[in-house]
Amino acid sequence: MNGETIVVGGGVIGLTSAVVLAEAGHRVRLWSPGEPGATTSAVAGGLWWPYRIEPEERVGAWALRSLEVYAGLLDRPEETGARLVSGVHAATPLDGLGAWAAEVDGLRAATEAEYTPGDGLWARLPVLDMPAHLTWLLGRLEAAGGRVERRTVTSLAEAAEGARAVVNC
Ligand SMILES: Cc1cc2nc3c(=O)[nH]c(=O)nc-3n(C[C@H](O)[C@H](O)[C@H](O)COP(=O)(O)OP(=O)(O)OC[C@H]3O[C@@H](n4cnc5c(N)ncnc54)[C@H](O)[C@@H]3O)c2cc1C
DSSP states (O other): OOOEEEEEOOSHHHHHHHHHHHHTTOEEEEEESSOGGGSGGGGSOOBOOOOSOSOHHHHHHHHHHHHHHHHTTTTOHHHHOEEEEEEEEETOOGGGSOGGGGGSTTOEEOOTTTOTTSOEEEEEEEEEOHHHHHHHHHHHHHHTTOEEEEOOOSOHHHHHTTOSEEEEO
16 A cells, blocks of 8 residues: 555546545545546536436535535636526426525526526526636646546556555546
């Protein structure tokens, strides 16, 4: 055991996990075959919204925790990529959402004038400019002493060899 944690994957989940671990004092190496800009995360719309995520009974609390974290990034949008956007979430009835919806500030059914076709929501939600956000996460990881290596893993056993823990992202 060399005491290092290996994070496999350099999209938003891998970078975020690596940042949290490195800032908590763990020695972290992140393995990814390409730059953050070459991931699916880089092309995501970046809207905060718990959509088709499982397990349903747990995602509400996870999503609300993310909302709290993003709220802390909104005062530096150029740096973090996070900003708030107001608008109508189309074709989504309020009563079809989980209990988490009651905790989202200002979330309500859209009025007919706001959304004529029927069930819609009015919301003010974080949207992340993903290339900017990934670059910012990478900077945070490096500042916390995390190392990034261009590497493709063929099995998790390969990553686990000598490592304290492997985080598969
Ligand atoms: C068009 C589009 C719009 C989206 N819009 C939204 C949105 O508005 N809101 C939202 O929440 N979500 C959205 N998503 C979903 C979101 O993009 C994903 O949930 C998120 O990017 C997943 O992040 P990830 O880090 O798990 O995966 P990825 O970004 O796919 O990262 C996976 C990483 O693993 C690496 N990897 C893969 N195989 C190996 C290997 N063998 N060895 C080493 N590394 C490996 C990859 O190179 C990459 O670095 C959208 C997705 C798309 C496609």
